[in-house]
Structure formats: structure tokens, C-alpha cells
Amino acid sequence: MKNIFDKKITNEIIKRIDTLTPETQANWGKMSVSQMFAHCCVTYEMIYTEKHPKPNGFVKMMLKLFVKNKVVSESSYPKNGRTAPQFIISDEREFGTEKKRLVDYIIKTQELGEQYFDGKESHSFGKLSSTEWNNSFYKHLDHHLTQFGV
Template identity: 60%
Template structure:
């Protein structure tokens, strides 16, 4: 798994994002390019902002027990896999706005560095190691950039 905290990896991801255009079509799935970028921003919103409601104790137990390994583990996501409700983007979004937001989050994450995330509490999964945060960030971006053929 590539390390999203390294400048060269973050720059590579940003370069891939820059190859996506507002009218780029996905190879699978229902989201358009702007919705996909908004969807990818949710991971960062949960890491940096107090914008999303934390799951209740029971749901957090379910997420940690049954979902966490698929999100922070190395196994790639399956195409058309189900996502959490907070990640569903059904309304239309402005492509340039979402693209700028996503790139800004990627840059902030790289500049904050791995140590900032080591032991940081995840809204859904509890405390994660820097390696788990890396996998979560990188794998999700790589999956959706691949969805758009970049």
C-alpha cells in the first residue's frame, strides 16, 4: 500500500484527480465525477471536522467488529460495494468545488503527517494507527480514481 503521507504519493493522487473532468464517466457505479469527489471528501470530513454524527455505541461495536478490517485492511474494495449512509452523495455537486476540497484535504493530510494520525480517534472505528489511517485514506482514493479510469 502506498503511503499517502509522503509528498510524492499525495502528488501522484492529485495528478490522477487532475485527469478527471466534469463529464468523465465511471467504469462502474452510479456517481458522477463531482459526486465521487464529494464522496471521497467525507472520509476527511470525519477526520478533521465535527460535521458528521458519531454512531451510537451499538453501531460502533458493529462497525469495529465487522467493517473495520475491510476499510483499514489491505484487501481492495469490491466494485459496487455498499457504503455507509454518510457517504451516499445523491444530490448534484459542483465539480470544481469538490475537486478543490478533495485536493485541499489530501494536502492537509500529507502536511499533518503520519504522526498526527497515530492513535487518532476515528469517528466509526475508534483509535487507529498511522498505518490504518494511511490504508483508509489511500485505498479509498485509489478505488474511486480507478473507478474513473485514472
Template identity: 60%
Template sequence: MINLFDINETNAVIQRINNLKPETPPLWGKMSVEKMLAHCNVTYEMALEDMHTKPSGFKKTMLKLFVKPIVVGNKPYKRNSRTAPEFLITNEKSFELEKVRLINYILKTISLGEDYFDNRESFSFGKLTKKEWNTMFYKHLDHHLNQFGV
């Protein structure tokens, strides 16, 4: 698993993002490239911004029990997996804006550092270790960058 808290490995991921073009087609799935970038931004919005309603009660318990092991585990995501409603992008997005937002979120994450995230409360899963945060960030990005062939 690539460590997104390492600047060299982060730069390699950013280069993959920079290889995307507005006309890059998906190898699978229905998302356009700009919607995929916006979709990937949601993970960082939930980690770094206060712009989404946090799950509570039964929903949070279900997320922790059933979704967390998938999200922070080492097994890659399956193609065409269901997307949580919070991650569905239904309106039009700007490729350039979403690309810049994603790169800035990645750079902000590395500038905060892995110790900032260690045992930090996640949006949906309770406290995560720095390894779990890294897995969540990288695995999701890698899945969608592979979806678009970069």
C-alpha cells in the same frame, strides 16, 4: 500500499485527481464524477471536521467489528459495494468545488503528518495506527479513482 504521508506519492494521487474532467464517466457504478469527489471528501470530513454525527453504542461496535477490517485491511474494495448512508451523495455537487476540497483535504493530511494520526481516534473505528489511517485514506481514493479510469 501508497503512503499518502509521503509528498511524492501524494502528488501522484493529486495528479490522478487532476486528470478527471466534469464529463469523465464511471467504468462501473452509478455515481457521477462530482458526486464521487464529494463522496471521497466525506472520509476527510469525518477525520478533520466536526460536521457529522458520530456513531455510538451498538452501531459503533458493529462498525469496529465488521467494517473496520474491510476499511483498514489491504484487500481492495469490491466493485459496486454497498455504501454507508453517511457516504451517500444525493444532492447536486460542483465538480470544481469538490475537486479542490479533496485536494485541500489531502494536502492538509500530509501537512499534519503521520504522527498526528498515529493512535488518533477515528470517527467510526476507535483508535487507528498511522498505517491504518493511510490505508483507509488511500484505499478509498484509489478505488474511486480507478472507478473513473485515472
């Protein structure tokens, strides 16, 4: 798995994002590019904002048992997989605004670095290692950029 905390890899991801336009069509799924940007921002909103309520103890335990490994492992996400309700973006979003938000979050995360994330509490899964954080960040971005052909 590529290391999203490496500036070279971050720049590679941003270059892929920069090739997208509002007209770019997905190879699968229902989201527009703008919705995909907003969808990817949810991961970062859970870290850097209070926008999304934390799951209660029971739900968090279930997420740790049944979802965590799919998110933090190196195995790829399947096409058209299920997503958590807070990640569903059904309204239309403004391309430039969502793109800037996502790129800003990616840069902030890279600049904070592996040490910041090692042992940091996840919104849904408890404490994660920097490797688990990296896998979740990189895999999610790569999945959706591949969805849009970049």
C-alpha cells in the same frame, strides 16, 4: 500499500485527480465525478469537521467488529460495494468546488503526517495506527480514481 503521507504519493494522487473532467464517465457505479469527489471528502469531514454525528456505542462496536478490517486492511474494495449512508451523495455537486475541497483535504492530511494520525481516534472505529489510517485513505482514493479510469 502506497503511503499517502509521502508527498510524492500525495502528488501522484493529485495528478490523477487533475486528469478528470466533469464529463469523465465511471467504469462502474452510479456517481458522477463531482459526486465521487464529494463522497471521498466525507472521510475527511469526519476527521476535520463536526458535520457528521458520531455513531452511538452499539453501532460503533458493530462497525469495529464487521467493517473496520475491510476499511483499514490492504485488501481492495469490491466494485459496486455497499457504502455507509453518510457517504451516499445523491444530489449533483459542482465539479470545481468538490475537486478543490478534496485536494485541500489530501494535502492537509499529508502535511499533518503519520505522527499526527498514529493513535488518532477514528469517527467509527476507535483509535487507529498510522498504517491503518494510511490504508483507509489511500485505498479509498485509489478505488474511486480507478472507478473513473485514472
